Amino acid sequence: MLLSARRHNSLLSWFQLSRFRYLSSSTSSFAVDVVAGGIPSPDSHFIVEYLMKSCGLSAAEAAKASKSLAHLPSAKNPDAVLTFMRSQGFNAAHLREIICFQPKYLCWNVEKNLSPKLQTLREFGFSQYEVVDIVHSSPSILSLSIHGRLVPRLKMWESLFGSRHFILKHFRSKKRFFYFNIERVLRPNLKFLRDECGISEERILVVLRVNPDLLSLKPDTLRALVVRADELGVPRKTGKFIWSLSALRMVSKEKVEAQRKFMKSLGWSDSELSSLFSKSPTLLGLSKELLRRKTKYFVEEVGYTLSSLAQNPTLLALSLEKRVIPRLRVMEMLRSKGLWTQEGMPILYFYLSNTKFMNMFVHRYKEVIPELLDIFSEFELGEKGNDASHLDCEN
Incomplete structure (x- = not known):
């Protein structure tokens, strides 16, 4: 009887407090349903309402997340978590995604669980903006123990990558790598x-x-x-x-064999294919249509043999539209005006950086043949830098 009375009084106090906070339009509130007889009884509706109002979740998201928060006695801890996260630079969109990912973060102790982990990331050298980016990109990082998992991984990947820049880059695109x-x-x-x-x-x-x-x-x-x-x-x-x-x-073993069989149907010999794939194994990932189209173009339009392609396989990794075709048209136009007398298209010219190719064959003759610039505008040829290692590839 005494235990029942204490529980009743506790629930009643919680209900009255929640109702007061709700009616006074505070930034957040928990609500409860009243069952028959006027005795307040906790219900998932109060959590759903809180998650929608304070965290920006949709009704469906809040209903799903509320299952992890049914044991919460009040809004005190979630309010503290949200207030702290906002003070660290997390905006409404960040918080919504983080809470959707792991609603239980609202139950955590700010001083014991959250603050030390964000502080560890800052001490490692990440700025406040970068810390927000990391946690937003990969919220599960907050679940790692500091000395057992977080710090060892940070040190491991920094030693491999050589800089925080690459760690941050992969947090954004390949979140699994850190775990x-x-x-x-x-x-x-x-x-x-x-x-x-x-x-x-x-x-x-x-x-x-x-x-x-x-x-x-x-x-x-x-x-x-x-x-x-x-x-x-x-x-x-x-x-x-x-x-x-x-x-x-x-690429599976089966796909490799299928790729070899398909290439042989285009006229490649076993020895040529061995040379091709051993020198440029990434070609195994190209689609059959791309391999067919590129092989045909280099043989029929450029005049290369399959043997020469096998010795220079990265030609097949170049973009036809962005690099090969426009450059070939420039050389053909120069030849038609008597400004280029060499037959064929030397392989080297396909590998030149844009800057070098433009200086050697476009800017040099643009006064005589202004149409040269139109070729590059037509194909929107572009390259990420002036190094020949930045090859435009198609997948």
Whole structure:
């Protein structure tokens, strides 16, 4: 009886407080339903209303999230969490997405759970804006223990990437990379690639900065990829080997065989295909239609043989529309005016950066042939920089 009376008085006090806060239009309030006899009884409606009003969730989102918050006795803790997060730079949109991802964050203690983790990220060198970006991009980072998981991972990836810039970049695009197991996955894979495959750490890191998921593979899976790369004929000592692992990860054995069979139907020999894929394994990911169209264009329009393409496979990775066709038309126009006498199109000219190609063949003759500039406007040829390594590719 005494316990029942205490519970009744506690619930009644909570109900009266919630009702008062709601009627006084505070920034947030919990509400309860009143059952028969006037005894207040907690109901999910008060949580749903709170999540909609204070966190900006839709009715459906709030109903789903409320299931994780049924035990909350009042709005005190959620209010404290929201107030703190806003003070750290999180806006309404950020909070809505974070709470949708993990409603239980509203139950956490600000001083014990949230503040130390945001402080750790700032102490690691991230600005307040970057911390907001990281947590918004990957809210589960808040669930990591500071010394057991958060700090070791930050140090591990900084040592691999060499800068916070790449960590932040991958938080935005490849959120899973940060949660790979260090001792069971990352370190064994690094050791295998470096010590058993003879791949320099420098080459490994170049690929990781583009695709850190490669290190996340189970060690047995990575070893199987190495076997496939060996079978493809990619020399381990070349820079192509580590890229071939990344490419093969996305292409099944069955697709590789289907790709080889299709290419043979276009006239490629086994030896030419071995040369082609060993030198440029990323071509395994191109669609059959692209391979057909590019092979046909280089052979019929440019005049290359399949053998020459096999020796220069990155030609097939170039964009026809953005690079190959406009440059070929420039050379044809120069030839028609007697300003270019060499037959064919030397492979080197396809690899020149835009700046060099424009200076050598467009700006140099634009007074005589102003139409040269129209060719580039027509195809909207563009390149991300002036280095020939930035090749326009199609997938």
